[in-house]
Amino acid sequence: MQKNKAHEMICAVRARAAARGINASFSLHREMSHLMRIGNNSVSLNTSENLTRLDIEVINGRRTGSHTQMGDVTSEEYVEKALQIAVDKAEVASPKDYQPISVVVEATVAENAQYDQSLEHLDPAFKADAYQQIIDNVGAAYNFSGSWSSGSVELFLVSTANDMTMHHLATDQDFNVVLKHPQKKWELRQCKSGWRLEHFDVDDVIEGFRQLLPTYEDHAGFKLEPGEYTVVLGSSALAEVLMMACYTGLFGRSYEEKQGWTSKNKMGDQVLGTNINLVDDPAEDKTFRFGFDMAGKVRGNFPLVKDGVMMNLMYDTMTAAKYGRQPTGHTGGSPSIVMKPGSASPDLLEAVKGMGRVIYIPALHYLNIPNPSQGVFTGSSRFNAVLVENGKVVSPIFSSRITDSFQNVFGNVRLISSEAESVNLSNTYGRRAPEAASMPSYIVADKVKITDSADSF
């Protein structure tokens, strides 16, 4: 790992804190973020943010306090001052009725396997030029909007438990562009995700639009009546639904507190269809890989659901401490959720040839959980959704709502694509937080409930 003054200052303060008997962890989050946004075929915003945050957590017996300070770490005094705020907070805090688990850095880690300098320092002009090419080649008569976020995140974690350090440096990008017809109002989208600049290919984006446009230009929208349908969920929609299923059913907190859809089950129970396999795999390159969590635990391959059977739950340190479990490497950070591909042809239209009418929903908008105990989710179709009959695209569909349960959808999966895709799930609320899942390019599920539809896209 490169020598870094800020790291050295933090380590010096860590050593003094340890000598004073303070139980503390220090994590440094540095981001170099760039985002270009376009709207109405123009660049509407071009931003650069270089931000540094120091997070300090102190455990004093059963009392805890934490403090985050934004700003460059310029001196040991700066770190000391932030530490003292957390120490003071812990001193006054009310004690918990369980013993908090301290951050213990399990091993010295220095990872940069997903770092691409050319992406970190990408000239924004490259992005403007790519958007220009898309608009020029697909057609300036359409209305284009979109965003392209790229940048790097550096994490540095130490604690007073030992001298070991964890360091992570990685790049990520999340590109999307939406084409809207100015009169007919339908919206098409192309996305690219990855940690290398080469994961973006402008020709792919242009070709993607060219393939979709005839269906939309030549056919009126189709309104689905409420009922049960055979539905194809594309990778983006699939990731959205599966991540919700994980948060509400496969995290220890929701399970222990009987709030989730798996709460009446136990390990080894069949909770989803026998063809569903989920794993948190930080070695999977289609995800943004974090080899450790913010509690200092080294992360490894962690099966969640095998052949539909619940294998493990993800525990953060707070939940583990409260319920007497072992933390599993899921304290902060981003999981690398992988759904194992199946054996169906990557060519979706080929795969659904003999199925009659199917609804293809590549992306879902505004997913939420009306009833977590029952595993009920709801969300509506968005971008590129079409009606397919006997392997042929018939027409685009109007905005349609699915309200169904995880158990029903993932209990009735007929086909799973053999091809995997990376789905970007990052957000930039507050700090840059890259996250991606590896999903089959589609699944076909029977008896999916469409509960409402609009008269528009």
Add this chain to the structure above:
Amino acid sequence: MSLSADLKKQILQNIDRVVSAGAEYTDARFYTNDDSETLFLYDGNLEANDTNFESGLGVRVLYGGAWGFAATSDAKMMNACFDQALQNAITAAKLVRVPLHMAKKPGHTGHFASPLKQDPFTVPLKEKLDFLSAIDARLKEDWICKRYVYAEFQKKNIFFFNSEGTQVERNLSNVFAKMMVMALDTDGQMQRRSQELFTTGKGTRGYEMLTQPELFSTHAERIKDELSQLIKADALEYGKRSVILLPGQGFLQVHETIGHPLELDRILGYELSYAGGSFVDLDSFGKLRYGSDKLSVSAFGSIENSPGSYGFDDEGTPERDYLLIDKGLLVNALSSRPMIDEANQKAGRTVFSESGGAARATAFYRAPIDRMTNVNILPGNDGTLADIIASTKDGVVLDNPVSWSIGSNREHFHFSTEIAWEVKDGKKTRILRNPSYQGHTVEFYNSLSAVGDASTWCVYQVDNCGKGEPNQIMQLGHGIPVVRFDNVITGERK
């Protein structure tokens, strides 16, 4: 915290420098502090005892019809930050089909401070924890599985400067709080009741707001009592009926299906790739019957005490009180200076005469975008909640969101709520669990059949409205009376 004379001088010199380099407009926001404190008691355990301190500079430059933005948390990098913002604007100007402009405005000076008596950050931590722990103790019962008491305090000192000579200082304070109890129902499913700290729209918004019993703590016993009935209740059956929304649910209905669709940047297509667009277009203003003639909706509403009352927006524009919907007719939008300029250009007429003062940024490191201020349904003439129930044949009274999901252009929605009270022939009959309802926005608001009077109106605070790329969380308010809508699909189809 004040801004030093030296920093102010540097900011003004840099603005002049960037304008001399060809920028059409430049503004800078310096946050001397942006502090927050979060306290969270879960089952009596203090799970969050956090503070977050931020400070820094955000610079926005309009050059060649395009925006560039840069931010730094290091004041020593001020010159570089201005240079970066200018360079970003120059790069952005390479791809401009619709040039953006700021209509020329004379500069002005101003100051705004949230009304408060006691700065929450001066209250000792122990005192705050004792207060929250006392509420937690009131929520405790053997049959209650989970208790949740949360408070968040925010304080921002923001200094705004622009190339028109405007200089504005703002000292903003917010207090948010929520309590919740959960218990298992007869089917082993978790049910919950909650209450958020709300305001009457009057008064001050320091620590004293949190400790005003009627705004928060006295609701502890009520939510426990309601939960005790909820866990034994039947589920709401699918069917069409009237829904009466209490302000605890009405605020989110308005937020999602009036507030967001009327953000002008959405209407112009700037959020399509993320938060979504709007079914409203520029032709809709002055023409679209958004709701029945009982529906009048204001922006800001001159509410004294709300997170959506902030004096001046992040372009220095004074916050403005105006109608968005007038007796059912759509008349205006939530807007900023560049968006109204673009909208008027695009429409070929003056759709909007002035900025709505709604350009807001969550932090110094984000550029302002069109946001909600206070979006409020004006009180009506249909009496109290009891009066509205008495005039309802078949309906449910609904309170507090569990889930919300809205179509990408805000044209349709699905909500589930914590609790329903069945209403039959003008009387509340029983509590029902797992309530939900869905509808299509314009059809729904045109079915508005009753609007409660001022006695039913209060301000719900929103502390986590998400929008924009890079993502921004915003705080705002909704003044809402009790409202009734007819012929609404409720419950889930079997």
